[in-house]
Amino acid sequence: MTPSTTVALRATGLSKNFHGFLAVNAVDLEVAAGGVHALVGPNGAGKTTLFNLLSGFLQPSTGTITVFGEDVTGLQPEQIAHKGVARSFQITSLFENLNPREHVELALQSRTTQGRKFWRSEKLLGRFTDRAGELLDLVGLAELAEKPAGLLAYGQKRALEMALVMALDPKIMLLDEPTAGMGIEDVHRTIELVKKIADGRTVVFVDHNMHVVGSLADRVTVLQQGRILAEGTYQEVRSDPRVITAYLGEASNA
Numbered sequence: 001m002t003p004s005t006t007v008a009l010r011a012t013g014l015s016k017n018f019h020g021f022l023a024v025n026a027v028d029l030e031v032a033a034g035g036v037h038a039l040v041g042p043n044g045a046g047k048t049t050l051f052n053l054l055s056g057f058l059q060p061s062t063g064t065i066t067v068f069g070e071d072v073t074g075l076q077p078e079q080i081a082h083k084g085v086a087r088s089f090q091i092t093s094l095f096e097n098l099n100p101r102e103h104v105e106l107a108l109q110s111r112t113t114q115g116r117k118f119w120r121s122e123k124l125l126g127r128f129t130d131r132a133g134e135l136l137d138l139v140g141l142a143e144l145a146e147k148p149a150g151l152l153a154y155g156q157k158r159a160l161e162m163a164l165v166m167a168l169d170p171k172i173m174l175l176d177e178p179t180a181g182m183g184i185e186d187v188h189r190t191i192e193l194v195k196k197i198a199d200g201r202t203v204v205f206v207d208h209n210m211h212v213v214g215s216l217a218d219r220v221t222v223l224q225q226g227r228i229l230a231e232g233t234y235q236e237v238r239s240d241p242r243v244i245t246a247y248l249g250e251a252s253n254a
């Protein structure tokens with residue numbers, strides 16, 4: 001990163017100690033504003049724990065986190081969300097009986113002062129219908145806007161989750177394994193979608209699929225046993241002997 005690059009997200013000396021086990025160990029991470037930054041590493045490397053720390057779902061044992069220079073260490077997830085950081089989850093958490101349009105309208109409304117009054121405000125929800133339509137169009141769900149979420153295919157549910165994150169209009173998006181469990185077609189569609197939504201935002205994502213990492217990331221951080229093992233472009237890290245050894249070690253333990 002050049003000295004003039006704006007840092008969107010910075011972790012300094014970040015650690016998480018679970019009863020004596022350091023799942024994240026003195027991590028220093030800089031995510032450039034406008035970049036697409038991948039976190040990779042063998043199973044148990046600490047990627048999810050780091051994500052949970054960055055989004056406030058876990059509190060660090062030591063270290064600090066800043067968002068565009070502002071210290072957010074110790075804030076709760078909703079407070080970090082207010083600073084413009086939104087995260088998606090690996091596990092689907094949709095309401096089976098609500099359709100995609102209703103989901104997105106609720107997410108849009110949650111950003112407003114009416115956020116906690118959704119059960120009383122049918123009329124207000126209507127205000128969000130146009131924007132909801134745009135977001136569903138963006139993620140390729142326009143045709144399925146009225147179908148109960150419980151009846152959507154897996155890839156469609158994941159696309160809806162992406163629309164829900166977008167509804168929060170975050171400056172920084174944290175995507176937890178956006179292609180996990182997807183077939184090849186959905187993987188391709190998701191790569192294109194992330195490229196679109198990354199326009200004008202900062203994206204940090206975790207993914208095990210190296211094709212996805214190579215297609216999307218302009219910067220890759222490799223974690224191993226809670227520490228940063230390597231960092232650079234995809235080309236740089238994939239040819240780094242330490243990274244190759246770490247992944248081969250994992251394969252031989254499988």
Ligand SMILES: Nc1ncnc2c1ncn2[C@@H]1O[C@H](COP(=O)(O)OP(=O)(O)OP(=O)(O)O)[C@@H](O)[C@H]1O
Nearest residue numbers: 018021022023041042043044045046047048049050
């Ligand atoms: N709440 C917890 N209590 C104790 N240990 C934990 C807890 N959460 C995670 N760990 C441990 O911390 C280590 C890192 O876990 P983490 O889930 O962050 O890894 P990961 O890189 O996301 O792995 P994967 O690729 O398998 O999702 C693992 O050894 C895990 O068992």
